[in-house]
Amino acid sequence: MARTPARRQSRDRDGAPKDAPSPPAVVPSAARAGESPPDEAEPHLHAALDRGAMASLARFTAGLSPHAMVDAWSDWAMHLARAPGRQLELMERAQANATKLAQYTTAQMFGHPPEKPFKPGRYDTRWVHEGWDRAPFAIWQQGFLATQDWWHAATSDLRGLRKQNADRTGFIMRQLLDSVSPSNFPLVNPEIIGKTQATAGRNLLEGAAHYADDACHILAQEHRPVPDEFALGEVLAATPGKVVWRNDLMELIQYAPTTGEVQAEPVLIVPAWIMKYYILDLSPNNSMIRWLVGQGYTVFCISWRNPGAEHAGLSLEDYRKHGIMQALDVINTIVPGQKVHANGYCLGGTLLAIAAAAMARDCDDRLASVTLMAAQVDFAEAGELLLFLDESQVAFLEDLMWSQGYLDRPQMSGAFAAIRAEDLIWSRAVRRYFLGEPDLPTDISVWVNDTTRMPARMHSEYLRGIFLENRISAGRFAVEGRVIALKDISLPIFVVGTETDHIAPWRSVYKTALFTDCDLHFLLTKGGHNGGILSEPGHARRHYRIGHRPAGAHYRDPDTWLAAHAPVAGSWWPEWERWLARNSSGTVPARAPGTHKDHPALGDAPGTYIHQS
Numbered sequence: 073m074a075r076t077p078a079r080r081q082s083r084d085r086d087g088a089p090k091d092a093p094s095p096p097a098v099v100p101s102a103a104r105a106g107e108s109p110p111d112e113a114e115p116h117l118h119a120a121l122d123r124g125a126m127a128s129l130a131r132f133t134a135g136l137s138p139h140a141m142v143d144a145w146s147d148w149a150m151h152l153a154r155a156p157g158r159q160l161e162l163m164e165r166a167q168a169n170a171t172k173l174a175q176y177t178t179a180q181m182f183g184h185p186p187e188k189p190f191k192p193g194r195y196d197t198r199w200v201h202e203g204w205d206r207a208p209f210a211i212w213q214q215g216f217l218a219t220q221d222w223w224h225a226a227t228s229d230l231r232g233l234r235k236q237n238a239d240r241t242g243f244i245m246r247q248l249l250d251s252v253s254p255s256n257f258p259l260v261n262p263e264i265i266g267k268t269q270a271t272a273g274r275n276l277l278e279g280a281a282h283y284a285d286d287a288c289h290i291l292a293q294e295h296r297p298v299p300d301e302f303a304l305g306e307v308l309a310a311t312p313g314k315v316v317w318r319n320d321l322m323e324l325i326q327y328a329p330t331t332g333e334v335q336a337e338p339v340l341i342v343p344a345w346i347m348k349y350y351i352l353d354l355s356p357n358n359s360m361i362r363w364l365v366g367q368g369y370t371v372f373c374i375s376w377r378n379p380g381a382e383h384a385g386l387s388l389e390d391y392r393k394h395g396i397m398q399a400l401d402v403i404n405t406i407v408p409g410q411k412v413h414a415n416g417y418c419l420g421g422t423l424l425a426i427a428a429a430a431m432a433r434d435c436d437d438r439l440a441s442v443t444l445m446a447a448q449v450d451f452a453e454a455g456e457l458l459l460f461l462d463e464s465q466v467a468f469l470e471d472l473m474w475s476q477g478y479l480d481r482p483q484m485s486g487a488f489a490a491i492r493a494e495d496l497i498w499s500r501a502v503r504r505y506f507l508g509e510p511d512l513p514t515d516i517s518v519w520v521n522d523t524t525r526m527p528a529r530m531h532s533e534y535l536r537g538i539f540l541e542n543r544i545s546a547g548r549f550a551v552e553g554r555v556i557a558l559k560d561i562s563l564p565i566f567v568v569g570t571e572t573d574h575i576a577p578w579r580s581v582y583k584t585a586l587f588t589d590c591d592l593h594f595l596l597t598k599g600g601h602n603g604g605i606l607s608e609p610g611h612a613r614r615h616y617r618i619g620h621r622p623a624g625a626h627y628r629d630p631d632t633w634l635a636a637h638a639p640v641a642g643s644w645w646p647e648w649e650r651w652l653a654r655n656s657s658g659t660v661p662a663r664a665p666g667t668h669k670d671h672p673a674l675g676d677a678p679g680t681y682i683h684q685s
Contacts, residue, residue: 098320098394100385100529126468127475137468144240151233158230165225169218176214180207190217198255198499203262212254220249240459250498264506271508278508286504295685302518305678309350311362313677314666316372317402321386321394323375323679324402327361329662331368335653336660337440338370338407340399344418345376345391348522348682351602352417354515358608360645367649369413370663372403374420378524378684381477386527388423388534392551396427400438406668411440413652417605418576419534421447425558425584426544430551432560441655443566443648446576446601449558449587450545451538453580466535473528480525516602524684545587558587562623564655565592566648570604579630591623593651594633597644609643616644 129138152158172189179185188210192199204213227242229235258264258276267275289296302308313327341361343349352373353361365371374395379386396414403412416424421444428442448454473479503509511517543549547557565588569578578596585592597604597616607614617637621628628636640647666673 095318095320098386098390100387100390123471123474126471137465139464140240140462140468141244143464144237144244147234147237148227148230148241151230152226155230162222162226166222169222173211173214173218177211180211185210188214190214190221192217198253198502201263203266206262209254209260209262212260216249216254220246223249236459236462243459253498255502256498258506261502261506264502267507275508276506279505282504282508282510296521297685298518298522299513302513302515304350304682305676308355308515308518309353309678309682310356311353311359311365311677314673315675315677315679316406316666316668316671316673317398318674318679318681319394319398320383321377321390322399323377323674323681324399325373325375325677325679326406326665327365327371327373327677328665329368329370330366332662333659334368334370334662335656336658337410337413337656338372338403339364339413339415339652340396340403341371341373342396342399342414342416342420342424343374343376344420345524346419346526347524348378348519349373349375350678350682351516351519351606353678354519354606358515358606358611360606360608363608363645364649368659369652370407372399374399375679375681376524377681379527380525384473384477384528387529388426388537389551391530392423392427392430396424402671404438405670407663411438413441413443413655414439415443415445416447417445418447418601421445422449422538422544425449425561426549426551426556428561428563429556429558432562433551433554433556439563441564441566441652442561443568443652444581444584445568445605446570446573446581447567448576448580448583450580450583451540451542452545453577453583454539461535461540463540466532466540469535470528470532473526473531477528479528479531516606520602545583558584559589561588562590564651565590566651567592567594568605568644568648569594569596570599570601571596572599573601573604575601582630582633585621586627589624592621594619594621595644595647596634596637598639607643607645609645611643614643615639615641616647618644618647 169190176186176189185205185207199213203209223245224242227238227245229238254260258268264275288294298304298308311327313325315323316326317324341349341352343352353359356362361371361373376391376395377383400412404410414424414428416422424442425444425447428439431437431439469479500511504511537543537549541548544556544558547555549556565584567581567584569576569581571578573581582594582596585594595616595618597607598614599605599607607616617634617639619633619637
């Protein structure tokens with residue numbers, strides 16, 4: 073379907089067209105109730121002084137609580153000090169590692185190197201250059217990996233030591249070791265040496281220019297704009313459609329059909345608010361939204377706004393009520409008499425599960441099915457992100473958000489990058505600053521860098537109530553003053569996990585089956601948190617596993633489930649579409665967006681909120 077490129081309108085500083093009508097205001101729920109929550113109440117002068125001091129410290133530490141770090145190390149050190157058996161084990165391991173390293177060094181010096189005794193991690197790409205197989209670089213590499221191996225053993229589980237502290241000390245030690253890896257230093261990295269010789273040092277000059285440019289952006293806290301070659305609405309997020317609703321929290325986009333008939337039930341996509349929605353509408357070849365429209369569905373998608381300090385009081389309830397529930401109200405007006413297939417991704421899936429459970433409790437039957445993509449409803453096994461969270465850490469972040477009204481982009485992205493620091497931080501730094509290689513943008517890297525802020529109250533409620541206290545699966549999460557239960561959901565549910573997800577580990581995502589009794593399909597696909605979801609048909613070397621749990625059937629643990637389901641080659645998208653079709657009632661004539669008298673078009677997709685920086 074041909075499309076005329078969207079005209080670039082003049083925009084204000086928030087990215088909205090200057091002539092756009094003002095959206096309906098969303099009043100924070102606390103104000104509507106006539107009271108302020110404790111964290112938002114004006115603190116006593118002494119408490120304000122404490123919070124201001126902690127907020128200043130948090131800016132210096134990038135949001136990481138020093139107390140949490142000290143507590144982890146002291147807990148580890150005290151338990152190790154009273155464990156002579158573990159001490160003896162570590163001394164024996166150090167001796168064994170030193171012996172292996174000495175034997176390998178001797179063999180290298182005589183030109184007969186054996187197989188390397190220490191192997192890098194699965195995702196550690198720092199050592200792929202062939203120079204690391206030659207002396208003396210191979211010896212330096214093996215010395216680093218031997219040290220890393222010893223510290224991994226030293227910070228593993230110890231009787232009496234809290235597991236979170238064991239994991240946290242191991243994580244901290246990995247960060248410290250990664251900072252002194254031989255791969256980071258020009259004089260001992262064979263790839264940097266070879267590149268410097270080949271270019272007569274030009275790579276170092278170009279790297280210095282890259283470093284100066286990055287430093288200026290970091291110091292100025294500037295947000296890099298989307299490159300022209302990936303312009304939003306023209307290259308990315310370019311699926312044709314109309315904005316049919318806008319309030320102060322979100323825009324609702326209805327996409328233009330490309331088939332003569334569509335399934336009677338429309339699809340509502342609820343993305344995470346931590347990033348912009350167009351991860352699901354990237355380039356035309358890998359856009360899930362464009363593909364789903366092409367399969368004959370009326371697709372709606374929420375585009376969250378990028379909040380500022382003035383939105384500090386927005387709550388999770390506001391996102392549910394003025395996001396998901398408002399979107400359903402609009403869809404029910406545009407497509408009357410039809411239920412809705414709801415699809416939530418990441419945090420959007422968690423919020424959708426809350427909304428679906430509340431609707432089931434209240435006998436609201438407007439949903440036809442629920443799809444949860446890389447979304448958790450239980451956070452007891454939430455992966456390495458749990459390393460960053462305890463009472464001290466949450467309070468530290470709350471003080472930071474109290475002072476500025478939101479959690480800013482660098483304070484979020486740093487935590488995600490630290491989980492894969494060897495690749496996302498150090499390898500990138502070597503490529504950019506020492507090899508002089510520019511960051512070549514891709515559609516997904518442009519999206520990753522186009523981050524958003526998080527309202528202070530909403531993020532505090534999420535961290536404390538959902539993540540830290542795990543209230544949803546514990547049956548202690550309340551909506552409108554009454555507790556919800558996931559077991560109330562009787563709709564068909566389709567749950568998608570990704571094999572190498574480090575944000576929402578698939579075994580944690582799988583636990584949706586533990587807390588629900590409805591008809592459920594669980595699909596496990598190859599890839600990570602984002603790449604596994606973007607698995608369009610034709611994507612090379614893709615596979616998935618899928619299983620069906622009938623309503624009321626007994627629970628199977630994830631490892632048993634994995635052993636019972638063989639991989640299927642190809643993309644999981646067609647499998648999901650077939651499931652949607654089975655839970656639909658047939659086709660009707662296609663619906664053009666923006667033609668309903670109550671919800672005329674407010675502008676072309678992708679709308680205005682996507683442009684906010």
